[in-house]
Amino acid sequence: MRRYDPATIEPRWVAAWEAEGLYRADDEDGSRPKFYALDMFPYPSGDLHMGHAEAFSGGDAVARFAWMRGHNVLHPIGWDAFGLPAENAAIKRGVHPKEWTYANIEQQRSSLRRMGMSFDWSRQFNTCDPEYYRWTQWLFVKLFQRGLAYRKLAPANWCPKDQTVLANEQVINGHCERCGTAVIRKDLTQWFFKITDYAQRLLDDVEELVDWPDRVITMQRNWIGRSEGAGVEFEIAETGDKVEVFTTRPDTLWGVTFFVFAVEHPLVTKLAEAGGTSAEVKAMADALQATPLTNREQAESREGVPLGVHAVNPVNGEKVPCFVAPYVLMEYGTGAVMGVPAHDQRDFEFAKAHGLPVRVVVQPEGEARDPETMTEAYDHEGVMVNSGPFDGVRSPESIAAVTRWLEEQGKGRAAVTYRLRDWLISRQRYWGAPIPIIHCDEHGEVAVPEGDLPVLLPDDVDFRLGGESPLARHPGFVNVACPTCGKPARRDTDTMDTFVDSSWYFFRYCSPYETSAPFDPADVARWMPVDQYTGGVEHAILHLLYSRFFTKVLHDMGMVGFTEPFPRMMNQGQVIFGGASMSKSKGNLVGPMPFVERWGSDAVRLTLLFAGPFEDDIDWQLIAPPLDRRPPMNAWLGRVHTAVWEAAEREAAQPEELTRLMHRTIEGVTEDLERFRFNVAISKLQVLTNAIRSALDGGEGARDAASAVAQMLGPLAPFLADELWREALGNQTSVHVSSWPSFDPELARQERVTLVVQVDGKVRDRLGVDASADEATCRELALASENARRFLDGRRVSQVIVRPPRLVNIVTSG
RNA sequence: GCCGGGAUGGCGGAACUGGUUUACGCGCGGGUUUCAAAAACCCGUGGGCGAAAGCCCAUGAGGGUUCGAGUCCCUCUCCCGGCACCA
Numbered sequence: 001m002r003r004y005d006p007a008t009i010e011p012r013w014v015a016a017w018e019a020e021g022l023y024r025a026d027d028e029d030g031s032r033p034k035f036y037a038l039d040m041f042p043y044p045s046g047d048l049h050m051g052h053a054e055a056f057s058g059g060d061a062v063a064r065f066a067w068m069r070g071h072n073v074l075h076p077i078g079w080d081a082f083g084l085p086a087e088n089a090a091i092k093r094g095v096h097p098k099e100w101t102y103a104n105i106e107q108q109r110s111s112l113r114r115m116g117m118s119f120d121w122s123r124q125f126n127t128c129d130p131e132y133y134r135w136t137q138w139l140f141v142k143l144f145q146r147g148l149a150y151r152k153l154a155p156a157n158w159c160p161k162d163q164t165v166l167a168n169e170q171v172i173n174g175h176c177e178r179c180g181t182a183v184i185r186k187d188l189t190q191w192f193f194k195i196t197d198y199a200q201r202l203l204d205d206v207e208e209l210v211d212w213p214d215r216v217i218t219m220q221r222n223w224i225g226r227s228e229g230a231g232v233e234f235e236i237a238e239t240g241d242k243v244e245v246f247t248t249r250p251d252t253l254w255g256v257t258f259f260v261f262a263v264e265h266p267l268v269t270k271l272a273e274a275g276g277t278s279a280e281v282k283a284m285a286d287a288l289q290a291t292p293l294t295n296r297e298q299a300e301s302r303e304g305v306p307l308g309v310h311a312v313n314p315v316n317g318e319k320v321p322c323f324v325a326p327y328v329l330m331e332y333g334t335g336a337v338m339g340v341p342a343h344d345q346r347d348f349e350f351a352k353a354h355g356l357p358v359r360v361v362v363q364p365e366g367e368a369r370d371p372e373t374m375t376e377a378y379d380h381e382g383v384m385v386n387s388g389p390f391d392g393v394r395s396p397e398s399i400a401a402v403t404r405w406l407e408e409q410g411k412g413r414a415a416v417t418y419r420l421r422d423w424l425i426s427r428q429r430y431w432g433a434p435i436p437i438i439h440c441d442e443h444g445e446v447a448v449p450e451g452d453l454p455v456l457l458p459d460d461v462d463f464r465l466g467g468e469s470p471l472a473r474h475p476g477f478v479n480v481a482c483p484t485c486g487k488p489a490r491r492d493t494d495t496m497d498t499f500v501d502s503s504w505y506f507f508r509y510c511s512p513y514e515t516s517a518p519f520d521p522a523d524v525a526r527w528m529p530v531d532q533y534t535g536g537v538e539h540a541i542l543h544l545l546y547s548r549f550f551t552k553v554l555h556d557m558g559m560v561g562f563t564e565p566f567p568r569m570m571n572q573g574q575v576i577f578g579g580a581s582m583s584k585s586k587g588n589l590v591g592p593m594p595f596v597e598r599w600g601s602d603a604v605r606l607t608l609l610f611a612g613p614f615e616d617d618i619d620w621q622l623i624a625p626p627l628d629r630r631p632p633m634n635a636w637l638g639r640v641h642t643a644v645w646e647a648a649e650r651e652a653a654q655p656e657e658l659t660r661l662m663h664r665t666i667e668g669v670t671e672d673l674e675r676f677r678f679n680v681a682i683s684k685l686q687v688l689t690n691a692i693r694s695a696l697d698g699g700e701g702a703r704d705a706a707s708a709v710a711q712m713l714g715p716l717a718p719f720l721a722d723e724l725w726r727e728a729l730g731n732q733t734s735v736h737v738s739s740w741p742s743f744d745p746e747l748a749r750q751e752r753v754t755l756v757v758q759v760d761g762k763v764r765d766r767l768g769v770d771a772s773a774d775e776a777t778c779r780e781l782a783l784a785s786e787n788a789r790r791f792l793d794g795r796r797v798s799q800v801i802v803r804p805p806r807l808v809n810i811v812t813s814g
Numbered sequence: 815g816c817c818g819g820g821a822u823g824g825c826g827g828a829a830c831u832g833g834u835u836u837a838c839g840c841g842c843g844g845g846u847u848u849c850a851a852a853a854a855c856c857c858g859u860g861g862g863c864g865a866a867a868g869c870c871c872a873u874g875a876g877g878g879u880u881c882g883a884g885u886c887c888c889u890c891u892c893c894c895g896g897c898a899c900c901a
Contacts, residue, residue, distance in 0.1 A: 218818050219896055227900070247901060260901095300899065332900045339901095346899055419900055540896080610839070612827060617894090623826060623840080629852070632839065638854095671830095680828070683838035690838095756834045761882045763834060801881050807833050811881045 004641035006600025006634070010719045014116055017722075022736055023067075023118040025074040027523065035071035036527045037063035038506055038566070040535030040543075041078045044104035044126075045085060048111040050575040050582065050608075050620055051536065053592035057605040058572050058614050058676065059534040060117050064715040065673045066531075067118070068740040074527050076509040077112065077119040079105050079126035082133075082498045087431040090463045097431040098459065101128055111593055115601040116718050118736070123512045127501035132508065133433035134454035135518035136501055139550070141436055141447045142557060148194045151445065154424060157292060158186035165428045174292040183292040190426035191435060191494065195549045199224055199418040201563070202548055211568035213615065216540040223541050225419025230403045232412035234259060234338065237310040237319050238274050241267055246333035246417050249343060249379075250406060251398040254387035255361035257351065258339035259311035259322045260304065263288055264330035268307070271322065275308020281324055288326055301326060302346070302353040313338075314411040316388060325350065333417050341377065342369070348377035361386045362395065423546065425497040430461055430470040432495030440482035440489040449483050455491065469493040502543055503550040506530060506565060521559050530566045537571040537615075544569075570676055573617040575608070582620075590620055594627055599634040602717035606633040609678035609716060636686065637720050640709065643692045647706035648728040654701045659747060661691050662705040666743040669712050678716065685712055703729075708741045757782040758809040759791040773805040782808035 017023070039059035042052055063075035079101075086097035105126060112119065125132050143149040157166040159176040166176060166183060176183055195202075203224045206217055229248035236243065243261075247253075261268050263285045272281040284305050304325030311322050320339070327346055328337050341351035341358045351358055358371035362382040369378055381395040393401055406412035426435070434455045436448035448455055458477050461470045471477050472493040482489035504518065511523040544566070551565040574581065577588040592604050610633065611623045624631055665688040672681035688709060692702040707729055713721035714735045725735035750771050755778055757765040765787035769778065779802050782788060788810060795812035802808050 213819095215818050215895070222817065222897055225897090225900065229901085245901080249901085302899095327899050327901095329900075334901095337901045344901070346901075349899095417900080419897090537895085610826090616827095619826085625840090635854085636839085679826090680838085683828070686838055754834065758833085758882075761833095766834065799881060801833090803833060807882090809833080809881055 002645075004638040004720070006602060006637075006719065007597070009723045010116065010601055011114070013719050013722050014113060017116070017118075017734070017736075020734065022734060023063075023073075023075060023120050024122060025076070025120045025527075026072050027526065029072045032070055032072040034527055034531075035063075035066040035073045036530045036532075037066060037073055037075045038509075038530045038533045039075075039077065040533070040539060041080050041502070041505060042108065043080045043083060043085075044101055044108050046104045046107060047591050048108050048115075048593060050590055050592050051572075052108075052112075053115065053604055054575050054608040054618065055534060055536065055572045056112065056115070056117050057608050058570070058678065059532075060605075060718070061609070061673065061678060061715040062532050062534065062570075062676070063118050064718060064736055065740070067736055068711070068714055068738065070739065073118075074123075074509065075118055075120055076123045076512075077117070077121070078124055078505060078509065079108075079128075080498065080502050080505070081105065081126035081128035082432045082495075082501055084429065084431070087429060087463060090431075096459065097463075098128070101126075101431075111596075115592070115596060115604070118718070123509050125508060125512050127433075127498070127505065128431070130454045130456055131515075133457075133501070135508070136433045136496065136504070137436040137448070137453050137455060138450065138518060139504060140433075140496065140500070141450065141453075143193060143553065144437070144445075144447050146553070146557075148197065148553065149191060149425075150194065151189055151191050153187050154190050154192070155185045156188050156190065156424075157183045159183055184290055185288070185292065188426075188428075190424055191492075191496075192422040192424055193500075193549070195423045195546070196418060196420055198549050198552055199226070199420045200416075201552055202420075202545065205548070205552075205564055208564045209567060209569070212566075213537075213569070213571055216537065216544070216569065216571065219540045220545060223420060223545065227417050227419070229399075229415055229417070230406060230412050231334070231415035232338070232406060233314060234311040234336075235314070236267075236271060236274075236322070237312050239271065239309065241271070243267060243311065243336050244334050245336050245338045246415055247338060249340070249399065250402040250412070251384055251387075251390070251393075251395055252340040252343045252361055253313065253315045253338070253402065254384075254390075255340045255342050255359045256313050256318070256320055256338045257341060257357045257359055258320050258347075258354075260325050260328045260337050260339055260350070261307070261322065262328040262330040262335040263324050263326065265324075265335045268324055271307050271309050272324075275306070275322075277306060277308040280305045281307065284324060284326075302349045304350060304354065306354075311338075314406075314409075321356075323350075323354070331421055332419065342371060342374065343377050343379050345377040345379065348374075359386065362398075365394075423497075423499075423549075425500055426494040427497055428469040428493075429495050430457070430463055432498060433457075433501065434471065434477075435492040435494050435496055437492040438480055438482060438489045439492060440484065440487065442487065443482055443484045445492075446483050446489070452483070457495075469495065471495070499542055499546050503546040504554075506547070507554070507560075519559075524560055528560070529562050529564060531568065533566040533569040535569075535571065536574070540571070571615050573613075573615055575618045575620055577619065578621045579619060595624070595631075598627060599631055600637070600719065602637055602719050603631055603634040606637070606682060606717055607631055610682045612679055614676045614678055636689075637717060639693070640689050640713070641720060641724065643689055643696060643702070644706040644710060644724045645728045646696050647692060647702040648724075648730070650696065650701045650703065652699065652701035654704050655695055658691055658695050658700070658702060658705050660750065661688060662708050663743040663745075663748040664750070666708060666712070666741050667745070667748045670740070670743075673715060681712075682716060685709060685716075711735055711738055711741050714738075753805050755781060755805055756807045757785050757788045758807065759788055760812055761809060762791075764788045764791055769805050771805055775802045775804045778802050778804045778808050782810065 063073050066073045081101050086101045089095050089100045090097045159166055159181050161179050161181040230250040231244050231246055234243050272278045304323040307322040309322050310319040312319055339347045341348040342360045360369045360371055363385050364382045384390045384393045384398050403414050436455045438446045440446055458474055461474050463470055478490050480491050507519045507524055510527045511520040514520050547565055552563050554560045555563050582589045595604050607624055611618045665684050668684045669681045692705050695702045710721050710724040722735045725731050752768055753771050755767045755769040765785040767781055798813040799811040
C-alpha cells in the first residue's frame with residue numbers, strides 16, 4: 001500500500017491514457033451507440049479559470065460516464081481564438097495577436113491536459129487558423145448567395161477619441177470602456193445576417209429543445225419577442241403618402257389622436273418639407289445623432305416636434321397631427337406608430353406633454369374612465385365605446401373582430417412583429433475572419449470565388465486604432481482584381497463577429513481535417529446532433545441562437561438532416577469568490593492550477609462538483625480552504641485510497657449489509673449522474689466509503705464494494721479511480737474502459753427499514769421492521785407500540801393510515 | 815414594469831411520484847495521538863425546556879387542501895437572473 005499522492009499519480013496517468021489512446025472517438029465503429037459530449041470551447045485568454053475547471057469537470061464526467069456505459073464518445077475541444085483581447089494586447093504591449101493567441105492556447109491546453117480531461121485532442125482546432133476560417137468565409141459566401149447576408153446603413157456606437165466602432169458590451173453607461181469618452185452614434189454601412197427570416201422557426205423549434213433549462217428557453221423566446229397584432233394603413237392628408245403602422249391593439253383605433261414617426265423614417269424628410277418644419281426636424285435629428293445608441297434607448301423623454309402634416313385615420317377619416325419623436329424606434333415595427341393616449345402609457349405621456357386630446361375608447365367593465373381625470377393610460381381589457389360599429393364589443397374578442405373588419409375593408413391586416421433584429425456581423429477590427437467580398441465599381445459586391453478562399457489575414461498590419469479597420473490601411477490586402485471583370489477593385493476590410501466562428505464549430509469537430517467542405521455531411525450525420533452540450537449561461541441567448549440559426553440554414557442547404565444542434569443542454573453556474581465575480585481588477589482571481597499542483601486535479605474536480613447543484617453559482621471562498629490548508633476532498637480521497645487498498649488486500653468475505661448498500665449506491669449514483677447531480681452522487685459515494693471503513697475496522701472484507709467505488713469514481717475523480725482500479729485492485733486495463741457497474745434491484749432494496757409510528761401526524765415511535773412487512777403486520781406493530789399508546793390514552797382511534805413498510809398514522813378523535 | 819428561478823441548521827447543501835426534515839460535507843465542541851500540531855483518527859452537534867426519560871417548536875411570512883405539506887393551492891415579503899420606450 002502507498003500513500004495517496006496526487007502529484008505523482010496524476011501526471012503518470014495523463015501519460016498512460018495518452019499512450020493508450022483512450023479518448024479517441026472512433027469514426028468507423030458502428031457497434032456502439034455514439035455519444036457527442038460537447039463543452040463550449042473556450043476563448044484562449046491565457047490562464048485557465050476556475051469557471052473553466054468547473055465546466056470541464058462536469059463535461060468530462062458526462063463523457064467518461066458515457067464511455068463506461070458503452071458509448072462511442074466524441075468529446076472534442078478547440079479554441080474560439082479570434083477576438084478583441086488579442087488585438088488589445090497587440091496595441092498595449094506590441095505582441096502580435098497571433099503570437100499572443102497561440103501562446104495562450106498552448107498554456108491553456110497544457111492545463112487542461114494536466115487536469116486529465118478526456119478530450120480527443122486529435123480533433124483540436126482553433127478558429128483563427130486559415131484552415132478553419134476558410135470555411136467560416138465559405139459559409140458567409142453561401143449565406144450571401146442565399147440572400148441571407150446583406151449590407152445596409154446602420155447606426156453604430158462610435159468612440160470619437162479612439163476613432164473606432166464599439167460593440168454594445170464595450171459601451172459602459174454611454175462611455176467608451178477604454179478611454180471614457182462619450183460614445184456617439186455613427187451611421188456606417190455594415191454587413192448583416194438575415195436571422196429575422198428564421199424568427200418563426202427559431203421560436204417554433206424551441207419545442208425540440210427537450211432538455212434545456214427553463215430560463216434559457218424563456219430567454220430565447222423573449223429575445224425573439226413575437227408579438228401579434230394588425231398592420232393598419234394611414235394616409236398623409238397633405239401628400240397622399242401611405243404609411244403603415246403596427247399595433248397590438250387595433251381595438252383602440254378609434255382613440256387615435258395623433259401620429260408619430262421615428263426620426264429615421266424614410267418619409268420624414270419629405271413630410272417635414274411639406275409641413276414647413278424641416279429646420280426643427282433636422283435639429284432633432286442632429287441632437288439624436290450625438291446621443292449614444294445605448295442612452296437613447298434608455299431615455300424616457302417625451303419630447304417631439306410636429307411635422308406640420310396630418311394623418312388620416314382609416315377607420316373614421318379623422319385627421320390627426322403628425323410628429324417626430326425619439327420614443328418611436330425605427331428598428332421595431334414599421335418605424336411609425338398611431339398615438340392612442342387613453343390606452344398606451346407612452347402615448348398618454350406624450351399627449352400630456354404636447355396638449356393633445358385623450359379619447360377613451362375602451363372602458364373597464366362596469367366603470368367609466370374620464371379623460372379629464374385620468375392620470376395614466378388604461379391598457380387592459382374592456383368594452384369598446386366611441387368606436388362606431390364596434391361599440392359594446394369586449395376584448396379580447398374585439399381585437400380579432402376589428403382585425404377581421406380591417407381586412408374586409410381593405411384597411412389593414414393581421415400582422416406579426418418580432419423583437420429580433422438582423423445580426424450585425426461587421427467588425428472594424430483586425431483579429432477576425434475577413435469578410436470574403438470584393439467591391440467592384442461595376443459589379444458591386446462580389447463574393448470571393450470558392451477556389452480563392454481563404455482570404456488570408458495579412459500578418460503585417462498596423463494595429464493602431466484609426467477610424468477604420470486596420471486592414472483598410474494595408475494596400476496589399478485591399479487592392480485586388482474583380483473576380484467578375486478583372487478590373488481593379490477593393491476587398492471588404494471588415495472582419496466577422498467572432499460569434500460567426502462559434503456558430504458552426506461543433507460541425508467541424510465531426511471531420512476536422514476535411515479539406516473540400518466545412519465538414520463531411522456523412523460524419524455530421526454520424527455524430528450529430530450533440531447529445532449533451534455543457535457551458536455557461538452567459539451564452540444563453542446569442543451563441544445558442546446563432547448556432548441554431550446556422551444549423552437551420554445548413555439544413556435548408558441540404559447539408560444536415562436535422563434542425564436543432566443541441567437538443568440537450570446544461571448550464572454550469574459561475575464560480576465566484578467572496579460573494580463577487582472574480583476579476584483581475586478586484587484582485588480576487590483564483591485559478592485552479594495552483595490547487596491542482598498542490599492537491600490534485602481530482603480534488604479540484606470534486607470540490608467544484610460537490611459544492612452544490614451543477615447549475616448553481618459556487619463561492620470558492622466558502623467551499624475551499626486557503627491553498628496551504630488541506631482541502632476536505634483531498635482528505636476524503638486519501639481515505640478512499642486507504643480503504644480501497646485495505647479492502648483489496650483483505651481476504652475476508654464482504655458482509656451482506658455492505659453488499660446491499662453497494663447495490664443501492666450503484667443504483668443511486670447511476671441515476672444521479674444521468675441527471676448531473678454530481679453533488680448527490682459524491683455524497684452517496686461517501687456514505688458507501690464510510691460503510692467500507694466500518695466493515696474493515698470490524699475485521700470484515702469489502703473488496704466488491706471497493707471495486708464499485710473505484711469504478712463510480714471514474715467519471716468524477718478519474719486519476720484516483722484508475723490508480724485504485726489498476727494498482728490496488730489488479731485490473732489490467734483502465735477503469736475508464738471498464739463497464740459501468742450494474743446493480744441487482746433485489747439487493748438494492750433494503751431488507752430492514754424503519755417503520756414510523758405517528759399519532760395524529762406526530763412521530764411517536766420508530767420500529768425496525770422487515771421491508772416485506774404487510775399492512776396488517778405494520779398496523780399491529782404500531783398499535784402495540786408503547787410509545788404510541790401513551791398518546792392514545794382517553795382518545796378514540798378513528799382511523800389508521802398504513803403505508804407499509806414505512807409509516808403508520810393513528811388518527812384519533814375526541 | 816414584464817418574464818423566469820429561488821428562500822431548509824452557524825455555512826455549502828440533501829429529502830424519490832405528499833409520508834422519519836436536516837443525508838453528505840464544512841465549521842464548531844470534546845477526546846486520542848504528538849514536543850507541538852494548522853495533520854490524522856474517534857465521539858457529539860437544528861432551537862427551546864429538562865437532572866433524565868421525554869416534551870414543545872422549527873423548511874422566508876400568513877392562510878388553505880389533506881390522516882399527513884419543504885413538497886400541492888392562494889396572498890404577501892425578500893433575494894438572484896434576463897428583458898426593458900417593442901407600439
